[in-house]
Amino acid sequence: KNQVEQSPQSLIILEGKNCTLQCNYTVSPFSNLRWYKQDTGRGPVSLTIMTFSENTKSNGRYTATLDADTKQSSLHITASQLSDSASYICVVSDRGSTLGRLYFGRGTQLTVWP
């Protein structure tokens, strides 16, 4: 069964600190993995997209890594800001799907305190 599991479920950090969010998946055959940021009451916004051959990708203070062998990904946030408070969702798509099938994790709820 294709699944995406994220940890931790929730995380509280102080402003200026770094943090790392985890994503494990069983989706096969793998096409790509995306990290989205979803503010409360809003739609998800894409942060990074990685394919099988990419190990790391950065977007400002956000750096995603991918280990396709172990089917794990992480999202590292550097020098956190209050505006980073949001849910971070890992999304995996399978190869060969004409639908554009996406598998969603439940997200990690990050809270940044001043």
Add this chain to the structure above:
Amino acid sequence: EADIYQTPRYLVIGTGKKITLECSQTMGHDKMYWYQQDPGMELHLIHYSYGVNSTEKGDLSSESTVSRIRTEHFPLTLESARPSHTSQYLCASSEGRTGPGYGYTFGSGTRLTVV
């Protein structure tokens, strides 16, 4: 800047009422999707469309219906709203297959509460 728009953002409505959630995109994307999301839970696909006059049900059973008469417009309708329909509804669109070169964009969502 979002190129996919959902209205209304928030809706509180009584049981038994008919409602239509609007979704429009200006990117010319062929594929459009409706997702349902409860707090703290993952998104569930309830409807999708490959293009004009194409609609299919998604993974999660839903009493809602959709239509796709124009490429840019993909409304979702509930004929008789019930409290169990209370949720956030997200619309999305994409150029096609989910390869890295193909955008997948979400709207801001409609928070529906049925009382």
